[in-house]
Amino acid sequence: MSRPSDAAAAPALSVSVIVCAYTLERWALLCDAIRSVGAQTHQPVELFLSVDHNRELFERATREVPALLADRAVAVRVIENRFDSRLGGARTSAAELATGDVLAFLDDDAAAAPDWLERLVADYADPRAVAVGGAPRPRFESPRPRWIPLECDWVFGCAYRGLPETKGPVEHLIGANMSIRRAALLSWGGFHSDNHDDMDLSHRTAHAFGADAVVFDPGAVVAHFVPASRLTWDYFWRRCFFVNRGKVAAFRGLGEASNLRAELRFGLRSLARGLVFEGRALAGGDLYAPVRYGVLVAALALGAAGNLAGRLR
Template sequence: MSVLICAYTEDRWELLVQSVASAQKQTLQPCEIIVCVDQPLFRRCAAYWADSAASTPPTRVIQNKFDGHLGAARNTAAEAAAGEILAFLDDDAAADKDWLDILTEPYQDERIGAVGGRPIPVFEIGRPAWFPVQFDWVFGCAYDGLPTSRGPLAHLIGANMSVRRTLLERVGGFHSDRHDDMDMCHRVAHIEGSEAVIYEPAATVRHFVPASRTTWKYFWRRCFFVNKGKVEAFAQMGDAATLGAETRFVWYTLTKGVPREILQAAKGDAHGLARTAAIIAGVGLAAAGHLAGRIELVRRLRRRCQQPTKQILDTAAQGGGPEK
C-alpha cells in the first residue's frame, strides 16, 4: 500500500514533518510514502526529504499538477502511487504506529472498497468547554454518533481514510476540493454497495486542532458553509447522492446529545447548557446552510435554462436565424 500526504502551506511545516515521520514508523510498512504539495512548498519539501527516496519505506515529494487544492493534490498523488491500497493522511495528523496494520486489515475481504479510521483531536490550547463532541467533525475528527466498532459508514473522514486504487479509478478520482472524501465514499458505495465502505475506529491518528479553530466564529462558519457546499456536491454526484447520513446525524444529535447535556447541567456541569445551545445552533446553522445552498443551486440552474432562450431572442432581434 502507499501512504499519501498532501500539503499546501509552510505554516504547518512542523506538523507535516511529524505526519511523514509517523508514516515512516508504521509496524506495517507501506511500499512508499508520497508527499504531494503545491508549488510554493515544493522546493523546501524536496530538499528536506531528498535523502529519503532510497530509504525504507521510500519517501518522495511530488508537485500537485492539477488545478485546485486538496482534491486535486490527492488525484495527483494517487496517479503517482504504486500501491493497490491508497491510504490518505492529513499533513496535520500523526498516525499511531499500528495505524496502517489496522486500517488495511479489512481489505482481506475483497468486497471492501474503502476503509477509514478515527482521527482523535489534539487541541493546541485545550478543548473548549462549550464545544459539543457531536460536532468534532468541524475539526475533521471523529465525533459522537459514529460507530464504536467496525462497520459500514456513508462518509469516511478524509484525514484518515483509504481506498482501493482500482475503485478510485472507476469513480473517476476525487471530484471535489472541499468535499472530496464525502464524494468518493458516496460514489464507491453507489457502485459497490454501502457495505463496501467501512469505518474502523481502532485505526487512529492524532489530528491537530489549532486555537484558531476553537472559536465560535469558526464553529458557525463550518456548520453553515460545509452544509451549503454539500448541496452542489450532492448535485454533482447524481444517483450516488444520499442524505441518509445527515438525517441520522441530526436525529442522533437532537435526541441523544441534547438530553445528555441537559442532564450534565442538572448534575452541576456549568457548561452543559452552553453545549446544549451549541448543538441546537449547530443543527440550525447546518439547516440554514443547506437551504441557502438549495436556493443558490436553483438560481444557477434557472440562469442556465434561460441563457439559450436569451441567445435565441437576441439572434432573432438582430435579424438572424437559420438559413433557408
C-alpha cells in the same frame, strides 16, 4: 460495478500513503506526519507528498522530505498537483501515480499511531471492504472549550460522538484518516470535489459497491492538530454554515451517488443523542451541559441554513 476480487483482499496488500500540503506555515506538523508514516508497523511501499500550488513548499519538500525517511524502506515522491483544483486534485495527482493496492490518505497536520496502517490493511481482509477509514482524534493546541459538544468535532476534521464505537459500516469517512482500494478510486476518475472529497469518496464507494463497502475502524487512530485559532465561536459557526452550503454543489456533482438521507439521519440522531448525553451531564452537575446542547441545536440550524443558501445560489 463488481467488487474487487478476493485475491485483492489478501493480507499481503501493498499500501501507498498520500499526504497533501499547501502551506509552509505547517511545515513542522508536516514533518511529524511524515515521520509517523515511517514509524508504522506495516510499512507502506511508498509515500507521496503532493504539493498544492505552492512552488516554494515544493522546492523545500523536494530537498528535505526524503531525508525524513532515509532509514526506512519507503520510496518518497514529492510531486505537484497537476490539476487546477485544490485538495481533490492534489490527491488524484498522487493516486494516478501510486502503485499500492490500497491508497491511505493522511492530512499534513495529523500524526498516525504506529499501528494505523496495520489496522487499516487488516480490515481489507474482508473482500466487502472497499474504503476503510479510522478515527482522527483531536490534539488541541490549547484546552478544549467546554461549550463545544462532542457531536460537533467534525468541525475540526475529527471523529465525533455518533460514529460507531466498534468496526462497522459507516456513511461518511473523515478525510484526515481514510483509505480506499486504488482500482476503485481510479475507476471513477479519482476525486471530484475539493472541500468535500471525503464525502465524495464515501458516497461513490457506497453507490458502486454497496453500503457495507465503506467501513469505519475506530482503532485506526491519527492525532489531528487543532490550533487555538479554531477554538472560537466565529470559526465554529462559519464551518457549520459554509461546509453545508458547499455540500449542495458537491451533491449535484455526485449525481446518482448522492445520499442526502445520510446527512438528515446525522442531524436527527445528533439531536437525540446530545439530549441524552447532556441531560446526564447536567444531572451530574455539569452546568455547561445545556450550553453544549444549545450549541448543537445552533450547529444543526446553521447547517440547514447553509444548505438552503446553497440551493438558492
